[in-house]
Amino acid sequence: MVIWLVLAFTPRPFIVCSLPAVASIVQEIGGNKVEVLSILQGVENPHTFSLRPGDLKKLERANLIFIIGLHMEDWLPEGILKERGYSLGDSLGIKGNPHLWLSIKYTEKIAEEVEKGLVKIMPEDSTYFKRRMVVFKSMLKSIKVSDCLKHRKVVTMFPAFDYLLKDLSLENIYTIINVPGKRPSPRRISEAIDIIKKNRITAIVSNPFNDFGISDAIVKETGVKVIILLPQVGMEEGIDTQIGLLKENIRRLVDGLCG
Structure with missing residues (x-):
């Protein structure tokens, strides 16, 4: 004993x-x-x-x-x-x-x-x-990936989800904030708006962190929707495992791009 x-x-x-x-x-x-x-x-x-x-x-x-x-x-x-x-x-x-x-x-x-x-x-x-x-x-x-996401083009606010988008065969054609914590120049924001209009982009992929109000300005100018993905386990109630985080982000992409 x-x-x-x-x-x-x-x-x-x-x-x-x-x-x-x-x-x-x-x-x-x-x-x-x-x-x-x-x-x-x-x-x-x-x-x-x-x-x-x-x-x-x-x-x-x-x-x-x-x-x-x-x-x-x-x-x-x-x-x-x-x-x-x-x-x-x-x-x-x-x-x-x-x-x-x-x-x-x-x-x-x-x-x-x-x-x-x-x-x-x-x-x-x-x-x-x-x-x-x-x-x-x-x-x-076992994580289900919808075929409806394949080969769609998006613009991202941050580079955080580049690897996930590649996993899902989504094409990120422009990242607006490419330096963490630094506000992009007016020229870069203008470029993003032009790219969204030219390519008929329907969604910006972003996260809950501060984007300096840029997404609101771009939505007003282009009518594009913003898909908020979660960058971390524990950021929202119920998302407490890595598998849960991946599933939730994929669900949000499907809802935002295919719904």
């Missing part, structure tokens, strides 16, 4: 993730073998986020830290990752756009990297992680 109690209360490895989407993936693969925490909670903009009191202590206590990398988490203290850090974007050899978790394709690749990271610190549980990975991949493959 004493031996059983010792085993039962052995602390699980503490895994810290920069984003709730990554934390959701880690939880899916790690199951009850890990304790998972996300620094961001889903409502913050990761491009403008600053660490809160207590966040550093969580990072220092972590057995493993998963981040996206690619300058998504420039708010992390230099050197905090050391040997415990795992930059998913770098591991996948990605350059440029860091919004990997918003793609079905890259969600699977992130999960594969997560499995590798967990096996490194818990090799004795590799079979358990592999089994959960199979289940997670089957969940991804």
